[in-house]
Amino acid sequence: MRGMSKSFGSVHANRDVDLILYPGDVLGLLGENGAGKTTLMNMLFGTYAPDSGTIEIDGRPADISSSADALELGVGMVHQHFHLVPTLSVLDNLMIGRPGAGGRLDRTSAGKRLSEIGQRFGLELPPDAMVSDLAVGEQQRLEIVKALFRDARILILDEPTAVLTPLETEALFTALRAMAGDGLGVIFISHKLYEVKAITNRVVVLRLGRVTATIDDTTDTTERDLAELMCGHEIVPPEKPPQEPGDVLLELEGVATAGGSGVALRELSLDVRAGEIVGVAGVSGNGQLELAELIAGIQPLTGGDLRITGELVLYPEPRSIQELGVGRIPEDRLSTGLIGSLPLSDSMVLPRVHAPPFSRYGVLSHSRIRHFVETQIERFRIQTAGPHIRTGTLSGGNLQKALLARELAFEPVVVLAAQPTRGLDVGAMQFVHERFLELRGQGGAVLLISEDLEELFLLSDRLAVMYEGRIVEVLPIEEATVQRVGLLMAGVEDAA
Amino acid sequence: MEIFGEILQVGFFAAVLRIATPLILATLGEMFTERGGVLNLGIEGIMLLAAMTGFTAAYFSGSLWLGILAAMLTGALAGLLMGVLTVTLGLSQHVSGIGTTLLCTGLAFFFYRLIFGQPSLPPNIEAFKTVPLPLLSAIPILGPILFNQFALVYGALLLVPLAALVLYDTPWGLNLRAVGENPRAADAAGVSVSRVRYQGLMLSGMLMGAGGAFLSMAQFNAFTFGVISGRGWVCIALVVFGQWSPWKCLGGALLFGFVDALQLRLQASGVIDIPYQLFLMLPFVLTIVLMALVSRSARPPAALLQPFRKEER
Numbered sequence: 001m002r003g004m005s006k007s008f009g010s011v012h013a014n015r016d017v018d019l020i021l022y023p024g025d026v027l028g029l030l031g032e033n034g035a036g037k038t039t040l041m042n043m044l045f046g047t048y049a050p051d052s053g054t055i056e057i058d059g060r061p062a063d064i065s066s067s068a069d070a071l072e073l074g075v076g077m078v079h080q081h082f083h084l085v086p087t088l089s090v091l092d093n094l095m096i097g098r099p100g101a102g103g104r105l106d107r108t109s110a111g112k113r114l115s116e117i118g119q120r121f122g123l124e125l126p127p128d129a130m131v132s133d134l135a136v137g138e139q140q141r142l143e144i145v146k147a148l149f150r151d152a153r154i155l156i157l158d159e160p161t162a163v164l165t166p167l168e169t170e171a172l173f174t175a176l177r178a179m180a181g182d183g184l185g186v187i188f189i190s191h192k193l194y195e196v197k198a199i200t201n202r203v204v205v206l207r208l209g210r211v212t213a214t215i216d217d218t219t220d221t222t223e224r225d226l227a228e229l230m231c232g233h234e235i236v237p238p239e240k241p242p243q244e245p246g247d248v249l250l251e252l253e254g255v256a257t258a259g260g261s262g263v264a265l266r267e268l269s270l271d272v273r274a275g276e277i278v279g280v281a282g283v284s285g286n287g288q289l290e291l292a293e294l295i296a297g298i299q300p301l302t303g304g305d306l307r308i309t310g311e312l313v314l315y316p317e318p319r320s321i322q323e324l325g326v327g328r329i330p331e332d333r334l335s336t337g338l339i340g341s342l343p344l345s346d347s348m349v350l351p352r353v354h355a356p357p358f359s360r361y362g363v364l365s366h367s368r369i370r371h372f373v374e375t376q377i378e379r380f381r382i383q384t385a386g387p388h389i390r391t392g393t394l395s396g397g398n399l400q401k402a403l404l405a406r407e408l409a410f411e412p413v414v415v416l417a418a419q420p421t422r423g424l425d426v427g428a429m430q431f432v433h434e435r436f437l438e439l440r441g442q443g444g445a446v447l448l449i450s451e452d453l454e455e456l457f458l459l460s461d462r463l464a465v466m467y468e469g470r471i472v473e474v475l476p477i478e479e480a481t482v483q484r485v486g487l488l489m490a491g492v493e494d495a496a
Numbered sequence: 497m498e499i500f501g502e503i504l505q506v507g508f509f510a511a512v513l514r515i516a517t518p519l520i521l522a523t524l525g526e527m528f529t530e531r532g533g534v535l536n537l538g539i540e541g542i543m544l545l546a547a548m549t550g551f552t553a554a555y556f557s558g559s560l561w562l563g564i565l566a567a568m569l570t571g572a573l574a575g576l577l578m579g580v581l582t583v584t585l586g587l588s589q590h591v592s593g594i595g596t597t598l599l600c601t602g603l604a605f606f607f608y609r610l611i612f613g614q615p616s617l618p619p620n621i622e623a624f625k626t627v628p629l630p631l632l633s634a635i636p637i638l639g640p641i642l643f644n645q646f647a648l649v650y651g652a653l654l655l656v657p658l659a660a661l662v663l664y665d666t667p668w669g670l671n672l673r674a675v676g677e678n679p680r681a682a683d684a685a686g687v688s689v690s691r692v693r694y695q696g697l698m699l700s701g702m703l704m705g706a707g708g709a710f711l712s713m714a715q716f717n718a719f720t721f722g723v724i725s726g727r728g729w730v731c732i733a734l735v736v737f738g739q740w741s742p743w744k745c746l747g748g749a750l751l752f753g754f755v756d757a758l759q760l761r762l763q764a765s766g767v768i769d770i771p772y773q774l775f776l777m778l779p780f781v782l783t784i785v786l787m788a789l790v791s792r793s794a795r796p797p798a799a800l801l802q803p804f805r806k807e808e809r
Contacts, residue, residue, distance in 0.1 A: 105669075
């Protein structure tokens with residue numbers, strides 16, 4: 001790929017980018033959110049048409065104007081959001097867009113090919129299972145198999161490990177090595193430096209749409225070098241000064257929820273004090289989501305007491321909780337946080353649009369909304385063309401900044417943050433962390449629900465561990481070790 | 497009730513099948529387009545316009561099958577129009593569909609008047625005759641019900657397994673379902689979402705057209721402005737009732753046919769002395785009741801009603 005450029009409106013996503021991939025390469029494409037990694041790959045895969053630039057495959061100019069062209073030329077892509085049909089079986093998903101035999105679907109030979117690929121690269125999958133029944137790691141495996149099924153020789157993986165457990169990541173890496181050994185070229189998009197270091201042999205770094213560095217041998221570099229190349233400045237971990245916690249701001253006493261389709265909370269007690277960050281650790285699906293939703297007033301309380309700033313909340317509801325000073329950073333930014341199809345300005349004032357300053361007597365004040373949003377864009381350095389832009393077009397990091405800006409703007413006393421840095425790059429992650437520590441310094445409280453242990457250990461003053469809807473232990477951070485927390489997360493009762 | 501013994505006879509069940517036939521055709525049509533993610537609310541108007549064009553073509557050419565062909569062509573063109581509106585322009589499927597129905601209805605009335613004027617007796621044609629199948633029609637009970645029908649009835653019944661085969665066992669059917677469930681996934685697999693949706697819409701239009709023409713050319717032998725009278729809308733409900741599956745759609749159409757035939761007989765028997773409009777209401781009331789019962793568990797194609805744009809996140 002040479003001289004690739006693409007802009008969206010006035011935002012230059014890619015400017016004059018060159019990228020070369022050799023057979024047997026695992027090429028790391030590194031960059032912060034919004035640096036243009038995904039855009040570049042979408043041009044290679046035919047999803048976006050480049051404004052300028054040329055693509056050559058095997059030395060021949062390639063005219064790629066649709067994914068069909070890309071697939072034809074042996075380019076496969078595994079998107080960050082899977083492109084699978086959940087209501088179809090594994091096998092049927094592989095056959096979408098494929099010719100059949102004699103006008104019928106050829107399930108027999110497709111099945112044969114599936115098991116062949118599975119054995120060759122260690123990517124086995126049950127052919128008749130519904131995709132909706134597969135674990136996330138298996139769905140990703142299916143995405144990879146889908147590309148190989150079509151004889152892809154160039155495989156693009158867009159942040160493949162963001163959704164994987166460490167064990168699944170290891171399995172993925174094994175498969176990637178097998179593919180590279182087979183002469184395929186793999187492009188690995190990530191901002192997790194240690195992974196880029198572990199799996200790639202070459203690295204291209206993008207920043208603000210341009211290539212800022214090309215490293216021809218990954219072993220020659222360190223994670224620290226990569227981080228600096230990616231952000232354009234040195235990374236200093238945020239400081240957490242010791243501090244005496246104050247009054248209890250958030251208190252849960254023996255709370256329970258009905259559960260419904262998820263996990264039911266049982267006899268759960270926890271308190272968070274002023275000037276304190278309490279982390280909640282746990283394997284995904286042990287009630288963390290339910291805990292966040294309970295405090296946010298989304299799940300009804302079926303037992304126990306919830307107190308916010310000392311006030312007993314009998315029937316938690318989103319609005320009353322918000323009025324008590326709870327800021328909420330939900331796990332899923334776009335489904336329960338911001339609204340993708342609305343302009344950014346609307347998304348950012350939505351929870352408070354019913355009252356001054358954003359509306360008076362039921363009429364919106366557009367000038368005040370605009371002023372507020374522009375101020376926040378400025379303050380949080382949200383990269384967007386302006387408040388009128390559709391929310392959904394922002395990158396993950398910028399979405400999270402917008403969400404943070406919205407929730408922090410009205411000086412919350414408690415911030416409820418679920419997976420606040422999932423999918424964010426180093427720079428954005430640090431930004432989020434700094435805001436939390438800032439709030440802590442000002443006497444606010446943060447309940448930090450996360451699956452990233454590194455983050456929990458970095459920020460928390462105390463660490464609560466959840467297992468099957470209960471908090472099994474709350475440890476002061478000084479007493480918490482990765483090993484101990486790991487055992488608690490797995491449901492092993494604390495012996496210490 | 498003695499009356500039911502009198503009603504539930506061979507001729508009654510043959511009538512059920514006859515009444516169900518246009519519904520089977522149009523419901524399958526609607527099912528196909530919805531499986532691809534496009535709701536075709538033009539159905540009522542398409543059926544009416546096709547009933548008119550089919551009748552007119554048959555009237556002037558003297559060939560009934562040419563009439564059917566004209567009706568299906570009409571439907572395909574209307575499907576094409578729906579495609580331009582909902583697929584290419586990405587407009588609201590509801591608004592486009594209702595617009596298409598209004599347009600087609602208007603066109604049907606306009607051209608009928610233009611061609612035939614306002615005669616005191618509506619022009620008619622020699623309608624389709626029943627085609628008894630050799631041997632099979634001699635089977636007692638089943639023979640007269642199943643095998644002494646219009647050719648289009650056989651066609652509609654054969655279409656059900658064919659539709660199931662196309663939908664579940666051909667590459668096109670798989671692509672259609674993928675497009676209706678997750679167009680982005682289909683696109684990433686190299687399927688042209690818009691082409692498949694256009695094809696679905698045109699196929700649906702053809703089947704709707706055949707259904708409409710059945711009414712003006714087999715069920716009756718003339719075109720009247722009330723010939724469809726809501727049957728298209730019923731098909732929309734039947735697709736939901738049939739949970740987007742060909743066999744269940746057939747079941748829904750037969751159930752509707754059963755109730756409609758029943759109310760016709762009850763009306764004619766004069767046993768129950770209530771205004772006949774109440775009888776006419778029956779099948780539609782049934783539709784509403786069924787919808788209320790079933791729609792709770794109905795799971796429409798995930799991308800139904802959603803226009804697909806490529807460069808959007």
